[in-house]
Amino acid sequence: MPELPEVETVRRGLEKLVVGQRITAIDIRYPKIIIGSPAEFCQALHNKKLLSIGRRGKFLLFNFDQNLTMVSHLRMEGKYFIRRSDQPIEKHTHIIFQLASGQQLRYNDVRKFGRMQLAKTDQVQNLPNLSKLGPEPLSTDFKLTDFTRKLLHCKKAIKPALLDQTIVVGLGNIYVDEVLWLSQIHPLTSCYELTAKQAADLFQNIIQELTAAVKAGGTTVRTYSDAFEHSGKFQFALHVYGKEGQPCQRCGTKIQKIRVAQRGTHFCPQCQQAPV
DNA sequence: TTTCTTGTTTTCAG
DNA sequence: ACTGAAAACAAGAA
Known part of the structure; x- marks a missing residue:
């Protein structure tokens, strides 16, 4: 049940582990996690470099080069793990991002409720599900x-x-x-x-x-x-x-x-x- | 088989 | 057009 503190903790961990890495391939084992076309999702992220990871409310924002952001919501039980490519795929692993370093970023979700979608980085705040969000409680916008x-x-x-x-x-x-x-x-x-x-x-x-x-x-x-x-x-x-x-x-x-x-x-x- | 779990989206009544 | 309440939905564990 990730709420703001849990999502922020995940964000900080991922920032240390995967920022700066490039995606070389994506394996989508459960397509319903992706909002929009899974094929386009793979294609768009191919060879993109992860520049930073942000957060808006309970949404994680993976900011890549070329104005591309992957918006990820963990819902109830979504998790990200880092594994070496040769390590066995654990149960409930639905999306695998192959990184240039040889590591993999794996999205694991027992309930399969989490969702991911792509947007242009400069348009993320205009997505229908993010545009109505209130202020961030830990920022000065919260008055x-x-x-x-x-x-x-x-x-x-x-x-x-x-x-x-x-x-x-x-x-x-x-x-x-x-x-x-x-x-x-x-x-x-x-x-x-x-x-x-x-x-x-x-x-x-x-x-x-x-x-x-x-x-x-x-x-x-x-x-x-x-x-x-x-x-x-x-x-x-x-x-x-x-x-x-x-x-x-x-x-x-x-x-x-x-x-x-x-x-x-x-x-x-x-x-x-x-x-x- | 039934019940329980929660964040977000959709539906519906007003 | 808007609001709020309720239902729907996602899917597995116990």
């Missing part, structure tokens, strides 16, 4: 005044509002539950009912939590690991996610699990009072 204004104009409950990537990007199910617990806000609270102080608390906690999680190399729940196949450490810092029935670390009340917007949602019924 309390804008955040508060957007929240107060939103008619949704706070949990789905934070999951939807238009107010701010990067939060998924785990970090939304954590940020709401830290801010002592019930997940079903309507956004327009939030006070200025609550909006400010959310703003602050989003930044602090994501910063801390990036520093810890992300959260490993079930299967996430980075490009070095290291697990994250932030799962030890979680307060509510996956803690149903355990005592709240603030007040001792048992953590409850409910369903909000079809998602498993963990909260403390004492610290995070239900809206009236």
Whole structure:
């Protein structure tokens, strides 16, 4: 379940491992991962050199020479590994990028939910799925005044509002539950009912939590690991996610699990009072 | 066989 | 035209 901290950790790992390398061949073993024509995908990337790796929200941006970018979303379980060409292909390996160094960049995805597509580097921000994204929470584009204004104009409950990537990007199910617990806000609270102080608390906690999680190399729940196949450490810092029935670390009340917007949602019924 | 998992896209009602 | 809620979708593990 890679959210911003996990995607950023993957990005940093790949940056060290594959930037500067040239692609000499691509083996697509499961074509549905590719949005658009797989044949064109292979052809376009052939002999391209990887210049840098960026990130927008939960999307990885592999920037190649000649104005070409490969946009990659890991969805639930996508992973990248580096292997020597002679190493056996592991289960659930769907795309293999042969590199000039003799190494391979392998995309592995148990669920096959991840997607990749090509775009011109200078047009990436205009792709339909990236053009509507909100500000990056760890950049100076993320501003309390804008955040508060957007929240107060939103008619949704706070949990789905934070999951939807238009107010701010990067939060998924785990970090939304954590940020709401830290801010002592019930997940079903309507956004327009939030006070200025609550909006400010959310703003602050989003930044602090994501910063801390990036520093810890992300959260490993079930299967996430980075490009070095290291697990994250932030799962030890979680307060509510996956803690149903355990005592709240603030007040001792048992953590409850409910369903909000079809998602498993963990909260403390004492610290995070239900809206009236 | 049924249930569970989540990020994004699509669909539909209003 | 727009919004929000809900469903759909991707596919495998337990």
